[in-house]
Amino acid sequence: MAAIALTGLTKDYPGGVRALDGLELDVADGEFFALLGPSGCGKTTILRTIAGLEEATAGTVVIGGDDVTRLPPGRRDVAMVFQDYALFPHMTVTDNVAYPLRIRKVPTAERRGRAAETAGQLGLTKQLDRRPGQLSGGQQQRVALARAMACHPRVFLFDEPLSNLDARMRLEARTFLKRLQRELAVTTVFVTHDQAEALALADRIAVLSDGRVRQVGTPTEVFRRPANTFVASFIGSTPMNLLPGTVTAGARVLVGDAALPAPVGEIAPGTPVVYGIRPEYLRLTPTAGEDTVTGEITVVENLGSTQLLTLEGPAGTVQVVVPEDSEAAPGAPLHVVPRADRALLYRPDGDGELLTNCPTPGGAAPGA
Amino acid sequence: MSPRELLGRVGRYTLLSLVLAFFALPLLWLATAPFDRTPEIAASWPEFTLDNVRELLDNENALRSLRNSVLLAGGTCALVVTLSALAAYALSRVRLPGRDGLLYALLLLSSIVTGTAAMVPLFNLAYELDLIDSRLGVILVLTGGLLPSAIFILKDFTDATPVSYEESARVFGASPLQIVRHLVVPLIRPGLATIGVWSVAQVWGNFLIPFLLLRSPEKSPAAVVMYTFYTEGGQPDLALISTFSLLYSLPVVLMFLFVSSRYGFRFHGGIKR
Structure with a gap:
């Protein structure tokens, strides 16, 4: 059991590419922690630096109070599950799972017993004598997990653990992984580019871009209150609508021709802002009003139980999630009302930070 | 039809x-x-x-030459397989400027090393190094000639071994030597078998190098000794030559069949998972 602390972590690759830039990150003991970001944001580099496969250019990696920055990977007491699982194709499941123990010179009989036991916990008893090539994707993933568990590490590191599974298996494996992590209570860091996976699995999420942490928080915090426009557009199955507007009197924001209620707080009227509202928090209304966004439907996407409509209007392009039974057709005009207590205001320049005097959504919103 | x-x-x-x-x-x-x-x-x-066979078995030069062939082929094979495996692994893992160019240049030059063109300098070199009439000299020259092609073929196998296998083992604490022993060698085994058989066959059939570098008939391999089978009348001793040819080709054929059935031959990498 161990907490992880990354301090001032910098990683320069030969050729002048800076993958990480003075990164600060703390992972609590026993936490299920997600590193989330688009490809090339440095999330895998962080994981590999914790594992010791990459050496940090500057900064320290501390695991369970021990500075491991300069230790080779094998002496950090971590286990890593690779994206392709990296199961050794010429070994049986038992030998794969027992491999870490073989390196630690555990006698053959004992390590076989322990491997069988661990594999049994993950429901692999029938597959013990098979080779990885004879297993399904889900079974291979469980073998990789069993191998990581077999050496009882202080930290698990998962690199895109679910990305090699098909869509249905992925949901199953997600639930399985979460339960397993709860039971083992081993500090776990995993990398993903899938925001839904991060929201579903993690206790806390670090959203990254360009080697920097853009926000760290629980899934609820990151979803409800993205700290900047990058996080706002990255998190959520459909990206948040980010509409340029101006604060006007009466705690409203003028977006196009609509004056929308918003948590304006202390912001002076006339200040340009970005008005953020998720497509799920826009509601259809039959009549146009002062606080409705109006537009013409250009695209209808069926999402099963809901529909995603794209509107073009004076406010710009707005996406709305509506119930499945709404009779929306391209070309028809549409009026939608935002839920005022879910609206967020961002700075239009710089990193697009959340304007600090916004109250926490979900509480009493003054603009509502 | x-x-x-x-x-x-x-x-x-x-x-x-x-x-x-x-x-x-x-x-x-x-x-x-x-x-x-x-x-x-x-x-x-x-x-x-079966008289021819009997005559052959009585000819002490013949049997001794087969033993010499085995020594030369075995020694060269061991050196080629070991060195080319290490070199191929290193070349596919370490970033070296101009790596591919180096490999192609070696491949091109290797045909010269064991070819006729370089015979005089090779002979001089062996002479200076006191390697004339020494089996080691022959083994070293043959190894040098075979290595580039062997590295070239094996590198394809090591390239095809995912790096994540080794990284995974490293995280579990495996040393580089353990990684080579536990992972790399088993994964490129078909390649090693191919290189092994190929180098044995190359040495077995090589006439020129042992002919030039070895002086004493007691050290000559089969390919060279066969050249000396004449009757007293100066005619080729067809009885001896044909019987010896059969005996001479059998070991290679048997080895080929054995290795092929055990490991399978492949000249390309790729892991069947």
């Missing part, structure tokens, strides 16, 4: 049979002549006898 198709098929098989016969007839000679009382240069129905 239309007559036209039938005709085409007949023509195809006739052509195939002719080609096959062209390659098979010399082998037929190898099968009949050793057991013929009066072997000739053409294949003929033998008057069966």
